[in-house]
Amino acid sequence: MTSSSSIVMDGLTKRFGQLTALDHLDLKLEGSKCVGFLGPNGAGKTTALKLLSDMIFPTEGECFINGISVQEERKKALAEVGLLIETPEIYPSLTPREALGMIADLRGVPHSEWNARIETVLSEVKMMEWADKKVGSFSKGMKQRINIAASLVHDPEIVILDEPATGLDPRGMAEVRDIVRSLKKRNRLIFMSSHILQEVTDVCDEIALIDKGKLLLYDTLANTIARFSDAGAQSTVDAGLSRPLDSQGEGKLKTSGDIVSFESVEPTRLRITFKGGMKGQEKLLQSLVAMDIGIVSLSGRANALEDIYLQQIGRGD
Ligand SMILES: Nc1ncnc2c1ncn2[C@@H]1O[C@H](COP(=O)(O)OP(=O)(O)O)[C@@H](O)[C@H]1O
Ligand SMILES: [Mg+2]
CATH class of the missing domain: 3.30.70.100 (Alpha-Beta Plaits)
Incomplete structure (x- = not known):
């Protein structure tokens, strides 16, 4: 039994010129659960997730994954993380099996394990029967499910998803929510951003609410709902x-x-x-x-x- 997964943001701050996109964010997530990172557009969600995955560098502060500093030991810290942030479109003439093979390669999955991993993740996102069809013919929702599969291919214990259902039609959204819900069953720590409250309450166990770069609250779903209900509305x-x-x-x-x-x-x-x-x-x-x-x-x-x-x-x- 390994120690439980953790994501820690410690005084995390990001400025873009005059704008403070993220303002001394302190947040500690631990265990296997799904945490919704909720906030309106422009709140700073993507900025925080990019800092967590070392796509950008903090102005101040630091973040840790399983206790390892992302800023100091990027590769080691991110080894156990699956990421879905601003994923580029999969090349349309590739099949999911081919695309996932390339990603498994990048992620250092041993070649002998590719097939098994690819089958596992495709069934996790309910795309098995599409494994050998060209991605170019897929709906947006199907492409997003393949993107989620790609984030899981190295079997990470932490999964970070940035607005996975945004931009999809209602059916695509429902499918993606279903999949995120089922990801929880595998003892993973899932950190999913969304600007849609319903999405977070549907899927997550806990909510971290952020606005204007600041954390407003981090609590269980039930407590958050109770607080909202008494918020003077x-x-x-x-x-x-x-x-x-x-x-x-x-x-x-x-x-x-x-x-x-x-x-x-x-x-x-x-x-x-x-x-x-x-x-x-x-x-x-x-x-x-x-x-x-x-x-x-x-x-x-x-x-x-x-x-x-x-x-x-x-x-x-
Ligand atoms: N590369 C950048 N350069 C300048 N401003 C940025 C950049 N990235 C994000 N911002 C700004 O930072 C703020 C937070 O953005 P973002 O983290 O994308 O919010 P969210 O994901 O919650 O919608 C916004 O005001 C956005 O315009
Ligand atoms: Mg965003």
């Missing part, structure tokens, strides 16, 4: 009443601390805006019942996490 739902609202009921609604605003859309239907996400909705329902205004139903649900995430990072409306 607002949601709107409709409440059904058994009788029209009287002035007494109106007074109760007006003095309730959780309710931001309300209007009668029908005599027995109220549209209520309140603070928070799902947690807020739970509280709202309890206080509506306690008000004794004849509440019989609540329709609609608190804001989707996606909206709250956008509000959190100040990109919502």
Whole structure:
């Protein structure tokens, strides 16, 4: 049993002229799990992943893979890493088997193991039956699955994927998400960036949220969702009443601390805006019942996490 895999970013900073793309990022990932690296476009995700894989050099700070400095011992540090960052297109007249053979060669996989490795990774990305067809005829999603296979060909214990599903059609996205989910089963540490919250919540165990080059939080998926839900966002739902609202009921609604605003859309239907996400909705329902205004139903649900995430990072409306 080897010691568990780790990725460490230590005060990692990258400036491009006046712009600080990454600002003293400290992050330690350890174990076999999938960590989502979430943030809007321009947040600094790709910059961080390029620093991790020594494609660019930090202005300050350092990163370590399995305890080995990427900046000082590149080759040794990256030996156990599979990478999907700005991968160039596979030459269209090659087949996956040929392309993966070339990559296995580059990665130093012994020739005797090529066939077995190629078959394994092609089945991991569900592309076995395409092994000997030319890549030029593949859809974008299929090409991306081959790119993922390429990152796995030397059987790395750490896999770094930069927005693997971005730019694909919905079906391609779903397939790539499925594959990333299945990669977890192999005791790997997966670090996947995405600007789409849904993608990260679908696939990952933990979320590292980054914006403007700074880490905003790193926590488990469940804790992150709870935090988003209580982040001061607002949601709107409709409440059904058994009788029209009287002035007494109106007074109760007006003095309730959780309710931001309300209007009668029908005599027995109220549209209520309140603070928070799902947690807020739970509280709202309890206080509506306690008000004794004849509440019989609540329709609609608190804001989707996606909206709250956008509000959190100040990109919502
Ligand atoms: N080579 C570069 N030269 C100048 N600015 C860059 C370069 N690479 C990235 N940036 C800038 O750094 C910021 C972070 O970019 P990036 O890491 O690509 O963000 P993300 O991957 O989260 O979308 C952006 O403002 C981007 O324009
Ligand atoms: Mg990027």
